[in-house]
Amino acid sequence: MYTPGARSQALWRTACTLIPGGVNSPVRAFKGVGGQPLFVERGYGCCVQDVDGKEYIDYVMSWGPLILGHAYPRVVEAIRQTCEKGTSFGMPTELENRLASRIVQCVPSIQKVRMVSSGTEAAMSAIRLARGFTGRDLIVKFDGCYHGHSDGLLAAAGSGLATFAIPDTKGVPAKHAEGTLVVPYNNCDAVEAVFAKHGDKIAGIIVEPIAGNVGVIAPASGFLAFLGDITQRHGSLLIFDEVITGFRVGLGGAQGLYGVTPDITVLGKIIGGGMPAAAYGARAEIMDCLAPVGAVYQAGTLSGNPVAMAAGLATVETLIEDPPYARLDASAALLETGLRDAAREAGIPVRQNRVGSMQTLFFTDSPVTDYPTAKKSDARRYAAFFHGMLEQGVYLAPSQFEAGFVSTAHSDAHIQRTIAAARKVMTGLKSV
Numbered sequence: 001m002y003t004p005g006a007r008s009q010a011l012w013r014t015a016c017t018l019i020p021g022g023v024n025s026p027v028r029a030f031k032g033v034g035g036q037p038l039f040v041e042r043g044y045g046c047c048v049q050d051v052d053g054k055e056y057i058d059y060v061m062s063w064g065p066l067i068l069g070h071a072y073p074r075v076v077e078a079i080r081q082t083c084e085k086g087t088s089f090g091m092p093t094e095l096e097n098r099l100a101s102r103i104v105q106c107v108p109s110i111q112k113v114r115m116v117s118s119g120t121e122a123a124m125s126a127i128r129l130a131r132g133f134t135g136r137d138l139i140v141k142f143d144g145c146y147h148g149h150s151d152g153l154l155a156a157a158g159s160g161l162a163t164f165a166i167p168d169t170k171g172v173p174a175k176h177a178e179g180t181l182v183v184p185y186n187n188c189d190a191v192e193a194v195f196a197k198h199g200d201k202i203a204g205i206i207v208e209p210i211a212g213n214v215g216v217i218a219p220a221s222g223f224l225a226f227l228g229d230i231t232q233r234h235g236s237l238l239i240f241d242e243v244i245t246g247f248r249v250g251l252g253g254a255q256g257l258y259g260v261t262p263d264i265t266v267l268g269k270i271i272g273g274g275m276p277a278a279a280y281g282a283r284a285e286i287m288d289c290l291a292p293v294g295a296v297y298q299a300g301t302l303s304g305n306p307v308a309m310a311a312g313l314a315t316v317e318t319l320i321e322d323p324p325y326a327r328l329d330a331s332a333a334l335l336e337t338g339l340r341d342a343a344r345e346a347g348i349p350v351r352q353n354r355v356g357s358m359q360t361l362f363f364t365d366s367p368v369t370d371y372p373t374a375k376k377s378d379a380r381r382y383a384a385f386f387h388g389m390l391e392q393g394v395y396l397a398p399s400q401f402e403a404g405f406v407s408t409a410h411s412d413a414h415i416q417r418t419i420a421a422a423r424k425v426m427t428g429l430k431s432v
């Protein structure tokens with residue numbers, strides 16, 4: 001197991017006395033792989049440097065926002081210029097219009113958009129909007145899909161089809177999750193069954209159009225179109241949670257890639273350019289149900305924060321001016337092939353799931369198409385791989401069940417270094 005340097009260790013000891021578990025978001029604590037997290041001093045391009053001066057090639061990229069890499073000069077400059085004029089007003093600014101118009105321009109389903117500060121808030125608000133618009137209470141979600149940590153959406157553990165969900169966490173009253181029906185991902189029959197039973201009470205389906213929070217799982221052919229059909233047939237709404245996929249798999253997100261138009265879209269991560277911003281949008285008829293026009297209330301002191309808007313706008317405009325998606329796909333394919341060859345040479349069974357620049361290397365020999373098949377992965381072997389790669393100066397997600405991201409800052413040379421590291425580390429995994 002990799003041990004970080006002395007300063008990281010000291011900061012970790014202090015953090016554990018001040019912050020629950022030493023972290024402000026659980027996955028940072030390395031529970032999925034063991035050991036201690038390293039503390040970051042700075043990031044540049046595709047690299048981070050820890051407080052002990054060691055450099056790592058980063059494939060977490062703040063869990064998705066940093067498609068242009070760390071400290072991208074245009075984004076940093078936009079933030080600097082904006083915050084010199086004041087950091088928050090609670091009054092409208094032009095930057096909000098500018099980012100909104102870019103989102104409307106790129107994302108097929110969005111005519112109007114409301115800015116918020118986190119993906120959690122955006123998904124929670126989208127659900128409220130769907131319920132307000134349809135006048136119905138039930139929400140269908142998929143096993144293993146993550147939509148932030150709001151009460152009703154933390155229910156993923158529904159065992160079997162059409163069971164009303166049980167909260168995945170303490171602190172959520174059972175009745176908060178009762179409005180959520182959990183079904184297996186990529187399973188049309190299960191969706192058909194819940195609609196047969198509860199169709200006239202279902203406000204909407206929320207789905208990650210490419211699952212990214214159990215590791216990457218692409219939608220089966222026809223799955224998203226089926227969700228579009230069935231919601232339309234029952235007067236329910238289809239909500240795409242594109243917090244990861246928005247501006248990641250193309251300017252139009254997964255809906256552009258697969259040609260399926262949802263009713264409501266949730267965005268986050270990339271649209272904040274590394275600052276706290278997220279959004280949800282839909283056609284005007286739906287969005288005008290929100291206060292102050294309509295009766296669905298939702299608000300935020302820091303919503304549409306100018307510094308966050310500036311970072312998001314600089315990021316999104318960079319992507320629009322010179323769409324990097326073909327380059328990103330080529331970089332990610334280079335990595336995918338290199339890791340596959342390294343695993344094969346070492347005799348380690350793996351399955352790779354990749355859509356554009358998001359990918360996961362599952363340590364299993366059977367296809368990963370939903371949460372149960374993802375869970376067949378050998379998490380102990382992943383942990384050994386993770387620590388070996390850290391030692392080699394490569395920072396992967398500290399859990400098997402996450403997506404890895406390539407940014408425009410990952411050069412072929414960085415990727416070749418990563419593959420060389422993986423070759424070394426894979427040979428030692430046979431005995432794990």
Ligand SMILES: *Cc1c(COP(=O)(O)O)cnc(C)c1O
Pocket residue numbers: 117118119120121123146147148149208212213241242243244268269278
């Ligand atoms: C990260 C994520 C969220 C939550 O966003 P936060 O900004 O962390 O609250 C919601 N949905 C998906 C698909 C995500 O990946």
